Amino acid sequence: xxxxxxKRGRPRDEGTHKAILSAAYExxxxxxxxAVTVDKIAERAKVSKATIYKWWSNKAAVVMDSFLxxxxxRLPVPDTGSTVNDIVTHAxxxxxxxxxxxxxxxxxLIGAGQLDSKLAEEYRTRFFQPRRLQAKHLLExxxxxxxxxxxxxxxxxxxxxxxxxxxxxxxxGDEVDDSYVHDLVMNAxxxxxxx
Numbered sequence: 001x002x003x004x005x006x007k008r009g010r011p012r013d014e015g016t017h018k019a020i021l022s023a024a025y026e027x028x029x030x031x032x033x034x035a036v037t038v039d040k041i042a043e044r045a046k047v048s049k050a051t052i053y054k055w056w057s058n059k060a061a062v063v064m065d066s067f068l069x070x071x072x073x074r075l076p077v078p079d080t081g082s083t084v085n086d087i088v089t090h091a092x093x094x095x096x097x098x099x100x101x102x103x104x105x106x107x108x109l110i111g112a113g114q115l116d117s118k119l120a121e122e123y124r125t126r127f128f129q130p131r132r133l134q135a136k137h138l139l140e141x142x143x144x145x146x147x148x149x150x151x152x153x154x155x156x157x158x159x160x161x162x163x164x165x166x167x168x169x170x171x172x173g174d175e176v177d178d179s180y181v182h183d184l185v186m187n188a189x190x191x192x193x194x195x
């Protein structure tokens with residue numbers, strides 16, 4: 001996994017750190033992952049490449065941090081008091097994010113990750129696993145409330161609910177809109193709801 005490593009010396013300047021993340025994110029949105037370079041990030045952020053490499057091991061690490069700083073804020077976990085509503089909202093928010101320009105970045109990262117195992121590990125552990133954990137908590141809450149079956153296989157249920165969204169985005173290219181996500185979740189929940 002690629003992480004920012006704590007090194008001896010002067011503490012990180014938060015203004016510089018934010019400028020680097022902002023520059024990386026802007027370049028990512030403007031040109032896509034392949035066109036982003038550490039040179040371009042440094043130029044846009046008005047810092048040296050050495051400053052970037054002091055905090056990140058490579059382009060993938062800084063790009064991932066810039067992406068996650070936006071994605072996390074755009075994908076809150078709902079708590080409406082209803083498991084059905086929470087899952088519909090969570091899945092819809094995820095689908096709408098993934099089909100936005102910002103979210104299209106994750107499909108680029110998935111593509112680039114096919115040739116870069118460090119990048120693939122980054123997006124799996126830092127983007128997908130936290131989203132999966134959110135979904136797991138929503139389903140566990142549904143079991144606790146008595147809305148979902150007690151013996152529910154949570155991992156399979158997550159795949160059942162969220163897998164088709166990624167299949168459409170990455171394989172078929174079919175539309176993923178609010179109506180589709182609602183119908184998908186409702187059909188999936190029919191099989192896992194308590195009777």
